[in-house]
Amino acid sequence: MAGWAVAEAVRSLDEASPMLMVTACNGDRYHKPELSVAISKGVDAAKIVKKTGSSAAAELNLSLLPKTFVLNIDSRLKQIRTTRGAFTYDKLVFATGATPFMPDVLPPQYCWRINHLTGFDGLQKALAKGPQRVVIVGGGMIGTELAEDISRAGHRVTIIDRAEYPLCGLLPEQAGRRLAEALHSQGIRYCGGRHVSGAARAEDGSYRLSSIGTAGIAYLDVADQIVVAAGLKTDPRLPERAGLDFHPASGVRVHPDTLQTSVADIYALGDCIDLNGKACRFIAPLQAQADIIAAEIMGQTHAPYAHSEPVVRLKTKSLSVVVSGSPDRDAAWAVQKNSAEELCLQQMQQRQVSAEIRISRP
Known part of the structure; x- marks a missing residue:
């Protein structure tokens, strides 16, 4: 999802610049959050796919290398080496996700x-x-x-x-x-x-x-x-070979304004990044991140990336769980409502609600 978001954002600014996507899978486009709610609906993998990688690549006028593994990245020579040959780049984007x-x-x-x-x-x-x-x-x-x-x-x-x-x-x-x-x-x-x-x-x-x-x-x-389902981690192999600033627990460290990594002309977004010292593993910020990277790649002036914590909604049917704001694990929660049908908790900072949890029966 992160890689395709960048490809679309770049094409919205430039229709012709050569663009190459390298992916270990076949590149098909699908909405990843559907994976955790599809089995009970009887939906199989073929129905989840919204568009094949080859058709998406044709629409965006980019070259797609599916089922291809990147073996090494030489950031000094601006070259990536893959199982299907070596390629040079002007700008490189890490959209590798987490495992x-x-x-x-x-x-x-x-x-x-x-x-x-x-x-x-x-x-x-x-x-x-x-x-x-x-x-x-x-x-x-x-x-x-x-x-x-x-x-x-x-x-x-x-x-x-x-x-x-x-x-x-x-x-x-x-x-x-x-x-x-x-x-x-x-x-x-x-x-x-x-x-x-x-x-x-x-x-x-x-x-x-x-x-x-x-x-x-x-x-x-x-x-x-x-x-x-014991959590996610970012694979360190390629970031370390590219010489990027990397933290094992949170991922590739990026500049909070531009999403550039510690190496010039290399950017990163999505599940693989460390933003302000924390992993950023949510779908909601992807589009804004992709837009910033596209502007950077095309050399356009832009406002700094402004990250906001997304609203977290648990996709369970037995209970609605919604978490908004920036919860502090060490801060106390104040009970606003507590009934059999609904529980509402809030955290306050400087007399303002900084985080809220709402749990209710559908």
Whole structure:
């Protein structure tokens, strides 16, 4: 999504400048957030794709190298080396996204990671065989959305997370507990306070997932499918080879006004960037980021990029969860409303509402 957004923004300013997109997938265009809510709707990968990569490339008059891997970037010579040859550039844009974090104790071949269309397609086909036991490792936004979606498709779902309640990194305990109750009402088990310690495959083809609780108690869960949704990380390989300022936890560091990296003529946007010391992993800012980079590439004057925290909406049907503003994990939340139907919490800074959480039944 980030790469295509830049391509469109550049073409809106210039119709003819040569542009090359290199991607490890086939470049098809689709709305990524749909991946966590499509299984219960019976939507397959083919229906999610809005436009093939080849047709999108033709419309934007750019050269597309699908299923191609970048091996090295020489920022001094302004050259990238790929599995299909070497190419020089005047301006380079990193739109590489982020990859799902995989705990070292879990064999990758046993686990699904739903961060791209290929992973979704594999899981959707596996679950189409009939009702199954699914264990999701990770109770954040993606894990929670997937849990409800898979449960609504007729499968038995368990979430395992180190935190005592879901969305611990975003919600205070009072709100997280309410979400856990909503998941439970859907038949979803939330097993908090556990960290996964390993997985093995049984003779019948199922998996034995082991975990340890905070009190040292060992647990064993049986699963037909394991899904890992334990957060994202930016692959350091290419940023480091290009000599970019990079932080392992948050990604490629960019200038907050221009989105240029620490190396001249190289820009970055989307899930892979560190903006003001934080990872920026939301869809909403992509268009504004793409517009700034396009103006930079075309040498046009522009106002500085002005980042604003997007409104976060959890795509669950059992409970509406909306987070707005800039939540401070260390600040207290004031209860504005607390009923069976709605919970509203606010944080204040300088007598102004700085963050708000609204949880309600649809």
